[in-house]
Amino acid sequence: MNDTADISAPIRAIIADDHPLVLLAIENLMGGYPNMRVVGRAADATELFQEVDRKPCELVLMDLYMPGGFDGDGLEAVRQFKLRYPDIALVVLTMETEPAALQKVISLGVDGLVSKRDRIDLIHVAVITALARECYLGPAVRSLIAQAMVNRRLDFVRQILSRRELEVFTQYASGLGVTEIAARLGRSVKTISAQKCTAMRKLDLNSDAELFRFAAEYGVVPEERTQN
Numbered sequence: 001m002n003d004t005a006d007i008s009a010p011i012r013a014i015i016a017d018d019h020p021l022v023l024l025a026i027e028n029l030m031g032g033y034p035n036m037r038v039v040g041r042a043a044d045a046t047e048l049f050q051e052v053d054r055k056p057c058e059l060v061l062m063d064l065y066m067p068g069g070f071d072g073d074g075l076e077a078v079r080q081f082k083l084r085y086p087d088i089a090l091v092v093l094t095m096e097t098e099p100a101a102l103q104k105v106i107s108l109g110v111d112g113l114v115s116k117r118d119r120i121d122l123i124h125v126a127v128i129t130a131l132a133r134e135c136y137l138g139p140a141v142r143s144l145i146a147q148a149m150v151n152r153r154l155d156f157v158r159q160i161l162s163r164r165e166l167e168v169f170t171q172y173a174s175g176l177g178v179t180e181i182a183a184r185l186g187r188s189v190k191t192i193s194a195q196k197c198t199a200m201r202k203l204d205l206n207s208d209a210e211l212f213r214f215a216a217e218y219g220v221v222p223e224e225r226t227q228n
Contacts, residue, residue: 094114
């Protein structure tokens, strides 16, 4: 009977945001979720920790940057929360767009990270995933981090290749043949072929298939423009 009672008991949630209207919107949204009840609200990290200490809960949704309070804000607040309450599922909401900062939040062991630019209904997806103890990343967060990885890879390619080698590599990966590239750039076919081969050797690529795959993965050209 105790097991049945535990299963049927509503999930208790505490929400934290320094903007009253956002707090209200999240509370109203979560009020429509089945088997879930908001038991506490907070406007900064100190209030949040006080609420969690007073009111047992299974889930916390918190804004990443909440000014005020004595327990820090941003990454420090998240770090302190995970140290104090490791058994409570934590979903972080944020307007942050800096990929490095987002990756630091993820590294702290949060159970969900959702941009406030994402559709609001994705909060429910984040909550369900977090309660299952799997980390949910919203579409905007995933996109920002993925683009940052592409940018880092592209910077690597630019460091390895000379300007002319990169020019040839990019055009070839876009689907142009060596002869067409030579005509466009006003160089000989032999020169273009040599620059292509040099670029491939520097990048440790052994075939055109590897070249096209590398160009897509490293952001040299959009993936849909590369050949198979």
